[in-house]
Amino acid sequence: MVTGERIQALAFAGLKELPAQFVRPDHERPENTKAVEGVTAPIISLSQPRNVVVKEMAAAASEWGFFLITDHGISPELIRRLQEVGRVFFELPIEEKEAYSNDPSHGKFEGYGTKMTKNHDEKVEWIDYFFHVMAPPSKVNYQFWPANPPTYREVTEEYNKEVLRVTEEVLELLSEGLSLERKALKGSLGGDEIELEMKINMYPPCPQPELALGVEPHTDMSAITVLVPNDVPGLQLWKDGHWVAVDYLPNALFTHIGDQIEILSNGKYKSVLHRSVVNKESTRMSWAVFCAPPPETMIGPLLDLVDKTNPPKFSTKTYAEFRYRKFNKLPQ
Numbered sequence: 001m002v003t004g005e006r007i008q009a010l011a012f013a014g015l016k017e018l019p020a021q022f023v024r025p026d027h028e029r030p031e032n033t034k035a036v037e038g039v040t041a042p043i044i045s046l047s048q049p050r051n052v053v054v055k056e057m058a059a060a061a062s063e064w065g066f067f068l069i070t071d072h073g074i075s076p077e078l079i080r081r082l083q084e085v086g087r088v089f090f091e092l093p094i095e096e097k098e099a100y101s102n103d104p105s106h107g108k109f110e111g112y113g114t115k116m117t118k119n120h121d122e123k124v125e126w127i128d129y130f131f132h133v134m135a136p137p138s139k140v141n142y143q144f145w146p147a148n149p150p151t152y153r154e155v156t157e158e159y160n161k162e163v164l165r166v167t168e169e170v171l172e173l174l175s176e177g178l179s180l181e182r183k184a185l186k187g188s189l190g191g192d193e194i195e196l197e198m199k200i201n202m203y204p205p206c207p208q209p210e211l212a213l214g215v216e217p218h219t220d221m222s223a224i225t226v227l228v229p230n231d232v233p234g235l236q237l238w239k240d241g242h243w244v245a246v247d248y249l250p251n252a253l254f255t256h257i258g259d260q261i262e263i264l265s266n267g268k269y270k271s272v273l274h275r276s277v278v279n280k281e282s283t284r285m286s287w288a289v290f291c292a293p294p295p296e297t298m299i300g301p302l303l304d305l306v307d308k309t310n311p312p313k314f315s316t317k318t319y320a321e322f323r324y325r326k327f328n329k330l331p332q
Contacts, residue, residue: 058177065272
């Protein structure tokens with residue numbers, strides 16, 4: 001695959017057949033691993049009494065590792081503006097987008113990217129993306145933020161404030177669900193130094209969606225991920241031995257439990273295995289915010305949750321070490 005070849009460019013070049021590097025092995029193809037439809041993932045309204053929310057969220061985090069949040073206080077208008085500036089960026093001429101291209105192989109993750117293969121056997125995902133850090137201010141580098149559209153920074157900073165508020169609330173509720181004090185999880189993840197990373201995912205129309213994947217099955221290495229998609233479905237979760245399709249719910253926050261919360265909770269909360277499928281006619285987009293500890297933070301099962309009858313299920317290490325091992329597919 002030519003470096004710099006973007007999925008978006010391929011998709012709109014009138015491709016009739018999927019190039020071989022995108023065709024998944026038989027056991028991974030959506031046509032052979034059909035998702036169950038009509039199973040409703042947990043929907044949690046934050047307007048309920050707190051004890052109800054704590055109970056519902058703990059159950060969803062334990063059984064699914066995923067839930068949809070409603071009544072979260074982020075205005076539909078702000079979500080619409082966030083999606084608009086992301087769409088406009090991806091509609092820019094290719095040269096303008098390439099000015100932001102990243103280089104993950106050299107540790108440069110921020111910017112415009114396509115998940116290229118590490119070796120010839122690895123299949124390529126049907127996705128382009130834009131990735132940058134949103135918080136804390138000390139880690140933000142605006143040179144990686146799109147200059148076009150001109151409102152990108154203003155809208156994204158406003159959304160960042162709202163997501164910081166929501167993620168803090170979710171971490172408090174999850175802490176209470178473990179019978180810990182409210183700030184336990186946030187404190188263990190780095191407190192006010194917790195990092196928020198924005199990833200705009202763009203899945204163009206695919207000529208043979210039954211053979212490809214937008215994102216292959218994975219768990220997020222973050223603590224939690226808060227995502228808003230457009231109205232083209234595609235997210236699927238692994239639950240009870242099969243894939244479950246998640247329906248679109250306007251203005252809901254699609255919330256994933258990630259690896260770091262699973263570790264801190266000593267396995268009580270599950271990091272959800274999920275994948276994205278693609279669509280023949282429509283472009284799917286999603287705006288994911290990863291809430292993650294700073295690299296030097298030591299993460300292991302919380303001492304209050306381990307004892308002789310419930311020993312630690314995970315080793316303690318820095319988030320940087322965890323990330324390195326996960327990227328390089330080394331045992332944790």
